[in-house]
Amino acid sequence: MxxxxxxxxxxxxxxxxxxxxxxxxxxxxxxxxxxxxxxxxxxxxxxxxxxxxxxxxxxxxxxxxxxxxxxxxxxxxxxxxxxxxxxxxxxxxxxxxxxxASTDLSSEAALAQALDAWAERAMFPSRDALLVATFCDPDFGALLARIRLRARLEVLADPFGPAPMRPAATTTIASTVEEVPVAVVPSIPPPPLIPPPPSIPPPPRRRRVPSSIRS
Ligand SMILES: [Zn+2]
Ligand SMILES: [Zn+2]
Incomplete structure (x- = not known):
């Protein structure tokens, strides 16, 4: 059990x-x-x-x-x-x-060593292969800069784990939702058509009143 x-x-x-x-x-x-x-x-x-x-x-x-x-x-x-x-x-x-403890990766040498060790463990042919297969931005210098800024290190969806795919799916949905309103807004310029109608109703009322009085 x-x-x-x-x-x-x-x-x-x-x-x-x-x-x-x-x-x-x-x-x-x-x-x-x-x-x-x-x-x-x-x-x-x-x-x-x-x-x-x-x-x-x-x-x-x-x-x-x-x-x-x-x-x-x-x-x-x-x-x-x-x-x-x-x-x-x-x-x-x-x-x-x-x-x-967490390894300090803020130096070029430390980051290179950590990536090389990871690449070897995960059986990537090279550090670059690991970078390309893993990170949204596979550039070594960009990664080092993000680490120094303590920024989030975004990775590509991992086909072997469901967890990493959630952020990617959320991002896709968010970007789609953002695009929809932009496309809808420009198609709402019928305000110019609204002014005419209000000027039409008044006449009928005036016509009905007189007609009921006359009859
Ligand atoms: Zn107990
Ligand atoms: Zn870590």
């Missing part, structure tokens, strides 16, 4: 700004994941790493503990327990601890 393959998600890196740069590994057999936390997270660019820590020993082997129960006291965990990463019954808690 609680057995399952590890799940990998991604999130933006708060340290270096890399969009979808932090890989989060969830494991159903980890007490931390029972409390809604990944077991380990690591940024592909700056390498900042967090590892989950659970402050108790599980009461039984994790495979024997249903996924909705606290691994320490076996009481049921509700949504609030997951949000707070704390068991309301026994106080057992899970948290993420930084186990490797």
């Amino acid at each position: 609680s057995l399952g393959p590890a799940v990998e998600l991604s999130s933006d890196c708060a340290a270096c700004g890399l969009e979808s740069g932090v890989i989060e590994l969830y494991d159903a057999l980890s007490p931390a994941t029972r409390f809604g936390l990944p077991v380990v997270t690591r940024c592909k660019l700056c390498s900042i790493t967090h590892e989950a820590q659970f402050d108790r020993e599980p009461a039984r082997p994790m495979r024997e503990i249903p996924a909705n129960l606290c691994p320490a006291c076996l009481s049921e965990l509700g949504p609030r327990a997951l949000d707070a990463h704390v068991c309301p019954s026994c106080g057992a808690s899970a948290k993420l601890l930084e186990t490797a």
Whole structure:
């Protein structure tokens, strides 16, 4: 029941700004994941790493503990327990601890080294291949400038992960919506046609009144 393959998600890196740069590994057999936390997270660019820590020993082997129960006291965990990463019954808690600091990428050499290491890990033939396949702006100098400005490092949609595609889809929808009003506005110049009508109604009233009096 609680057995399952590890799940990998991604999130933006708060340290270096890399969009979808932090890989989060969830494991159903980890007490931390029972409390809604990944077991380990690591940024592909700056390498900042967090590892989950659970402050108790599980009461039984994790495979024997249903996924909705606290691994320490076996009481049921509700949504609030997951949000707070704390068991309301026994106080057992899970948290993420930084186990490797973010690499300072503000120098050309440091950024080059980080990109080369990433390219090798991900089996890209070169740093440039990684840049072109990953970043919206694949220029090395532009990337370095954005890092120095602590700007968001935008990446292309990743076909292997659903998370990175959300920003791209949102951008597409937003740009489409913006274009529609622009096209509609110019087609609303019929105000000149409105003045004539008001001058037409008055006559009928005047005609009706006299006619009813005459008859
Ligand atoms: Zn990072
Ligand atoms: Zn508990």
